[in-house]
Amino acid sequence: MVARGKKRAARDRETRIPSPPGYSAIPIKFSEKQQASHYLYAREHRVREGAQSSWPQKRTLFVLNVPPYCSEECLSRLLSPCGPIQSVELQEKPDLSESKKEPKSRFFHPKPIPGFRVAYVVFQRARGVAAALTLKGPLLVSTESHPVKSGIHKWISDYADAVADPEALRVEVDTFMEAYDKKIAEEEAKAKEEEGVPDEEGWVKVTRRGRRPVLPRTEAASLRVLERERRKRARKELLNFYAWQHRESKMEHLAQLRKKFEEDKQRIELLRAQRKFRPY
Amino acid sequence: MGPASAEEHLRRAAGEPEMMGPAMDGTVQGGKKMASRKRTVAGSLVDSLLQPVKLSPEELYKEPTNEELNRLRETEILFHSSLLRLQVEELLKEVRLSEKKKGRIDVFLQEVNQRIKKVPSTAETELIDQAWLPAGVRVPLHQVPFTVKGSFRFLPPVQVTIVGSYLLGTCTRPDINVDMALTMPREILQDKDLLNQRYFRKRALYLAHLADHLARDPLFGSVHFSYANGCHLKPLLLLRPHGKDEHLVTVRLHPCPPLDFFRPCRLLPSKNNVRSTWYQGQSHPGDGKPEPPTPHYNTWVLQDTALESHMQLLSTVLSSAQGLKDGVTLLKVWLRQRELDKGLGGFNGFLISMLIAFLVSTRKIHTTMSGYQVLRSVLQFLATTDLTVNGISLCLSSDPSLPALADFYQAFPVVFLDSSGRLNLCADVTASTYHQVQHEARLSMALLDSKADDGFQLLLMTPKPMVRSFDHVLHVRPVSRLQAACHRLKLCPELQDSGGDYVSAVLGPLTALLEKGLGTRLQLLAHSRPPVPEWDISQDPPKHRDSGALSLGLLLQPEGLSSVLELGPEADQPEAADFRQFWGSRSELRRFQDGAIREAVVWEASSLHQKRLIPHQVVTHLLALHADIPDTCIHYVGGFLDALIQRPKEPSSTGEEALTVAVCCYDDLSRLLWGLEGLPLTVSAVQGAHPVLRYTEVFPPAPVRPAFSFHEHLQERGLLLPRSDKPCPAYVEPMTVVCHLEGSGHWPQDAEAVQRVRAAFQLRLAELLTQQHGLQCRATATHTDVLKDGFVFRIRVAYQREPQILREVQSPEGMISLRDTPASLRLERDTKHLPLLTSALHGLQQQHPAFSGVARLAKRWVRAQLLGEGFTDESLDLVTAALFLHPEPFTPPSSPQVGFLRFLSLVSTFDWKNNPLIVNLNNELTAEEQVEIHRDFLAARTRLPVMVLVTPQDRKSSVWTQDGPTAQILQQLVILAAEALSILEKQLMDPWGPGDIRTVFRPPLDIYDVLIRLSPRHIPRHRQAVDCPAASFCRGLLREPGPSSLMPVLGYDPPQLYLAQLREAFEDLALFFYDQHGGEVIGVLWKPTSFQPQPFKASSTKGRMVVSQGEELVMVPNIEAILEDFAVLGEGLVQSVEAQSERWTV
Structure with a gap:
């Protein structure tokens, strides 16, 4: 393994590191100690004509295959020699469509465990992107001046971080609920206002809150209605009254038996194939 | 154990990429994957998957023929169901002798008949003069005492008849025997032949001469002696044909006396035909004692005459x-x-x-x-x-x-x-x-x-087999010890009757003795029948003492096991003397609370584990006292496996008591919750949802008393943190308790808002418990941890309607319909199914005290085989519950040992592909419902998980196996279980000791591609390992309760954190296997499919690199860097990363 690694390293020095078309490969390692390195595949962030993107064109570097131990801060530090950086965002997958980002609560949406991720690095100037694409590396995630925690040390600090501050949690819950209550109150007020008022085409919205409440519009409720109908109809039907009914029920019984017989035969066939009939 | 076959299996899985398909992430090309899955299904359908039957209406409703109606009617009258009829017919076809073979056997029998008639006669000699017998053949009988009157000569049989099952057509495979009765001519026999085994000696000599002649005949492949039904006075001659027909048939020759030769009145059970003077070799000149009857001897003679x-x-x-x-x-x-x-x-x-x-x-x-x-x-x-x-x-x-x-x-x-x-x-x-x-x-x-x-x-x-049907098994070895027991039990007449076969002579009295002694603890006592030996004609018949060991099986009565007292009669009653005599020195006079003074025997046993083994004490004591069999000659197999579920420092208990303590503490807590004042809504239910609370946690929790000096403190929050310069602190897993709050119109109707309200309740709960009961609490958004009496509980507040809210989907027309979402299913599982299951299994434990032991052993084994993470805790508990609820054809297990064996047998023989395992908790499912479940299962088979467990609460979806196991993991478990079962049964039935009982708990490691070795310093549960380490690290626990209680470090298990990271990062490339109970090694298997070079794709670059292969640029896993990542991610925990195979070279 070591031998292979060395050979590859030697070859890498001579030739360019292979990279997919449009991307450039930047080797990255955890620290000096490691022999082999992962490769970041980076290119300028582009979207198709007409599509919207939340990242600024020209200034954004799109990076694939960011190793799990490389955090936002870390990546920002590693790429800062190329030019001042505005923001770094790490994601599970490249986001294809435009997605709105809500601020996530620290208490209710704990950070997921990192795997290999993709990064969007926004430089302040477009020059930064070009500089980053020519980086030779290998980049080192953890250096003596900026050690990165991993293993035991990381877990211990994670454990300490996960201890929630009850006060902060309470404040967050209270603000959220206040906003929620306000929203609900507004909606109700609006609904009350609209109650019984025809819209421009003359339709009146009937709601549960009106003077004469109606069935809730749920699937369960409509199924219940159907079931009730069916039962009502079944009660009225006469069974075993006509001769053809007799005949048919007999035939039905026979058909059931036949079906059962076929099923049984299939099972037997299977058991026989598995040699399940050998009592020894 | 069994690395060979397990390895072979995994390699096979590796060779079939489509088999690995479902196990992998969906990031591979969707279309291709679907196609491959379809192919798998179609392929396996042909060989072993049942499908719902589809018949066309014409076929279903065509006019029935007479034949068909007759058959249907017959099935209805004569059989239970058509399936049973077909099964019975198949079985009969399998065991019955085919006509072709019958023909071949008939030809052979005619040959035998002719050869026997041609055997030459010999001159008359004294019975004791056996010099005429050639050297190559020995008399197939123990001639003790040797001297006997009478003379013998060989004459060909007057009649050779076939008797027994062959002619009746009731012969069954696999051992086809044809019994031939050879009627000896009258000239051979004498009047007094009935006496003193003379008839049997002649019978044996007759066979010896026959054997000698027939053995020379090339027609026979083998000529052996054996005993008729194991009776030591009645040898048989076994003839097998030569060549390829050797296993076709065994002809057994029974010599018998001519009709009416013996007077039947001489053979009544009360008559004596073996004189003690002759048998005991000394003369008892007229001591007036009547000769003891020899009923068995008489019967054996009678059997020959009545053939x-x-x-x-x-x-x-x-x-x-x-x-x-x-x-x-x-x-x-x-x-x-x-x-x-x-x-x-x-x-x-x-x-x-x-x-x-x-x-x-x-x-x-x-x-x-x-x-x-x-x-x-x-x-x-x-x-x-x-x-x-x-x-x-x-x-x-x-x-x-x-x-x-x-x-x-x-x-x-x-x-x-x-x-x-x-x-x-x-x-x-x-x-x-x-x-x-x-x-x-x-x-x-x-x-x-x-x-x-x-x-x-x-x-x-x-x-x-005995070891799988009886709770405990005991072996008496060597068998020769039973001879002494015969003398001690005064069984000389019986010995005389049975011709010196002390095993059968002692069997009856011995079992009666034990049955009496075990009394209410015992449901059934069975003995193994010593196997019938078969020996070459040139050898002496095997000695009695060579017949192996006598094995007894005990089926225990769970109700009787709980008492340590054997209550005898009152001291002044006449029966008291008998009682004292029976129990010997163990019987004591005791005064009871009701004032009675009685004889009683008290056994030492404090824990359930020891109580289960009281029968061992009883058996040892009684056999030593009455039968002179010392305890070194008794090998009692009942508690060997218990060692695996004992806590390292407590060899006297298997943990049921510790679990009960934890459950009692939970009961106290739930009472506190019920009585809590100041909550805006009242508590409507408190339900346990943790394995401890259903008695199935492998190692029950002990109260924690952390040492402060060992931890960092966070004084203002009242909790402790791990320190990086110390070994990892003890692992404390909080026990989850679900606390339902009453419904109210004030609950919001929005999922996010409900979450916030729940968080507010968690905070309030923590506050109130601290204020009102002085408990140390820690609240987070989803749960509140409470420290009570050294146990940590994790209370989760739940709102009954929340899954409903998560399910609601509004269609464009404004219709609200309910659709399952992953979040709603998870929530429903955690707050509804899990508490129900926990309480049902808690109930099961009350009915069957052995449940806990079996469930824990089973889980321990699965985890020790590194497969624990493939199965949810609940699924394994349910499989164990099935053993108790559906024990047929056995009875519910009463010892962990037998339960564990049945677990292995169930896992390895159940047809998981074609059947759901129905666990009828509380007996809620009727037979009709079960049939319906089965039908639904077949119809939905391809959509269901590979392992389907059905309970009354969960009839369709099998919630506990939704996320695994995968087909490969299950298959691996099935293979390992089959192998473990056969090894373990052999070990337990070995009369000379089980050897190393932990063998089956050690996983095969050579099947893995990479082994990551961990440092014991950071494995908090290191002492729980199967092979308990001689030394481990201090985990910062005090023996005595500390001054004040701070919240200990919760759920901090570095190997688990490490595994979570590995799985997240390398899920696409590898599978990781680990034993959470102190495993020191993580096994890594590469997924073969991900090692195929793939074209570049932005969404699947994880841990891969681009290499040029010929003209093309393709992506392959960057193995060298990944191996180094293993070490980087687990810095401090990982000792070494060993690549075992070169298979990853791309």
Whole structure:
């Protein structure tokens, strides 16, 4: 393994590191100690004509295959020699469509465990992107001046971080609920206002809150209605009254038996194939 | 254990990329994956997957033919269901002898007949002068004492007749025997041959001469001696054909006396035919004692004289009725599966045929009955008739000279007389064998009546070896020790009767002794029948002491196990002396609370584990006291596996007590929660949802008392943190408790808002518990941790309607419909199903005290095999519960050992592909519902997980196996279980000790591609390892409670954190296997499919690199960097990363 690694390293020095078309490969390692390195595949962030993107064109570097131990801060530090950086965002997958980002609560949406991720690095100037694409590396995630925690040390600090501050949690819950209550109150007020008022085409919205409440519009409720109908109809039907009914029920019984017989035969066939009939 | 086959299996899986498909992430090309999955399904359907049957309407509704109607009617009348009928027919086809083979056997029999007639006669010699016998053959009989009067000469038999099952057509495979009766000419026998084994000596010499001549014949592949039904006075000659037919048939030659040669009145059970003066070798000149009767000896002679008459009787009864023959065959299979039919006193096919003849004569069976009905009637008869009390007889004559049944009971425990009224067919059957037969018949009847779908399978196809059917097994070895026991128990007359066979002489008294001593603890005591030996004609017959060990099986009564007291009679009663005599020094006078003074025996046992082993103490004590068998000669197999679920420092308990302490603490907590004042909504239910609270946690929690100096403090929050310069602190897993709050109109109708309200409740709960009860609490958004009496509980507030809210989807028309989402399913599982399951299993533990032990052993084993993470805790608990709720054809286990063996057997033999495992908790599912479940299962098979567990609460979706196991993991478990079962059974049945019982708990490591070795310093549960380490690290616990209580470090297990990271990062590339109970190694298997070079794709670059392959640029895993990542991610924990195979080279 070591031998292979060395050979590859030697070859890498001579030739360019292979990279997919449009991307450039930047080797990255955890620290000096490691022999082999992962490769970041980076290119300028582009979207198709007409599509919207939340990242600024020209200034954004799109990076694939960011190793799990490389955090936002870390990546920002590693790429800062190329030019001042505005923001770094790490994601599970490249986001294809435009997605709105809500601020996530620290208490209710704990950070997921990192795997290999993709990064969007926004430089302040477009020059930064070009500089980053020519980086030779290998980049080192953890250096003596900026050690990165991993293993035991990381877990211990994670454990300490996960201890929630009850006060902060309470404040967050209270603000959220206040906003929620306000929203609900507004909606109700609006609904009350609209109650019984025809819209421009003359339709009146009937709601549960009106003077004469109606069935809730749920699937369960409509199924219940159907079931009730069916039962009502079944009660009225006469069974075993006509001769053809007799005949048919007999035939039905026979058909059931036949079906059962076929099923049984299939099972037997299977058991026989598995040699399940050998009592020894 | 078994690395070879396991490895082979995994390699095979590696060779079939589509098999790995479903195990992998969906990031591979969607279309391709779908196609491959379809192919897998289609491929496996052909070989082994059931499908719902589709018949066209024309086929279903065509006019029935007469034949079809007849068959349907017959099925309805004669069989239980059409499936059963087909199964029975298949089975009969399998075990019956084919016509082709019959032809070959007939030819062979004719040859044998001719050869026997041609054997030359010899000159007359004294019986003791055996010099005429050639050197190559030995007399197949122990001639003790040797001297006996009389003379012998060989003359060819006057008649050779075929008797037994071959002619009756009830012969069953696999061992096809043809019995030939050779009638010895009158000239050989003398008047007094009945006396002192003379007849048997002549019989043996007769066979020896025959053997000598037949062995020279090239027709025979092998000529051996054996015993007739294991009777040591009656040897047999076994002839097998030469060449490829060697295993086709065994011809057994029984010499027998000519008809009416012996006077039947001399052979009554009360008569003596072996004189003590002769047998004991010294003269007792007229001490006036009457000679003891020799009932067994007499019976053995009688059996020889009655061979032909029995044959005639059976052929008149059976010949015309195919149903009866089928019945005999089915019963033979039934007995064989229960190991009841072999050896001396076995309940063999002949006995069953005679029993059927009896039932026909009493009109309990009619000749038009089907085989299944005969089976049922015989089982019904056996289940309800106790032949040890009410004997039966085939004899119709009312001759006053015939002995009464009572006379037979003087000599035999079980009585079933033949048509002559003189021969007891069950002479050698011991009472405990008959009770075992009865017990089995009762179980089988219950099974047949329950209308279970797979009754046939359980009744006739499931073997019941002793170690798997009995809770405890004990071996007495060496057998020669029993000879001393015979003398101690004063069994000389019996020895004289049985010709020195001390094993069978002592069996009856010994089992009676133990049955009396074990009393209420015992449900059934069974003994193994020593195997019938077979030996070469040039050798002496095997000695009694070579017959292996005597094994006894104990089926325990769970109710009787809880008491440590054996209550005797009051001290002044006359029975008190008997009691003292029976228990010897263990019997003590005790004064009881009600004032009575009684004799009593008290056994030392404090924990359930020790109470379960009281029978061991009883057996050892009684055998030493009464039978002179020291405890070194008794090997008691009952608690060997318990060591694996004992906490490292507590060898006296298997943890049930510790679990009870935790459960009591939980009960206290729930009472506190109920009584909490100041919550805006009241608590509507408190439910446990953790394995501890259903008694299935492998290692029960102990109260934690953390040492402060070992941790960082966070004083203002009252909790402790791990320190990086110390070994990892003890692992404390909080026990989850679900706390339901009442419904109210004030709950918001929005999922996000409900979450916030719940968080507010968590905070409030923590506050109130601290204020009102002074408990240390820690609240987060989803749970509140509470420290109570050293146990940590994790209370989760739940709102009943929340899953509903998560499910609501509004359609464009404004219709609100309910659709399952992953979040709603998860929530429903955690707050609804899990508490229900926990309480149901808690109830099960109250009914079956062994449940906890079995469940924990089973889980321990699965985890020790590194497969623990493939299965949820609950799924394994449910499989164990199935053993208790559906024990058929066994009884519910009463010891962890037998339960664990059955767990292995269930896992390895259950057809997971075609059947859901129905666990009928609280017996809520009716038979019809189960049929329906089965049908739904077949229809939805491809959408369901590979392992489907159905409970009354969860009839369709199998919630506990949704996320695994994958097909490969399950298959691996099945293979490992089959192998472990056979190894473990062999170990436990080895009379000289089990060897290393932990063998089956050690995983094969050579199947993994990479091994990551971990440093014990950071494995908090290191001491729980299967091979407990001699030394481990201090985990910062105090022996005594500390001054104040801070919240200990919760759920901090570095190996688990490490695994979570590995799985997240390398999920696409590899599988990781680890034993959470102190494993020191993580096994890594590369996924073969991800090693195929792939074209570049932005969404699947994880951990890969681009290389140029020829002209193309492709992506392959960057193995070298990944191996280094393993070490980087686990810095401090990982000791070394060993790549075991070169398979990853791309």
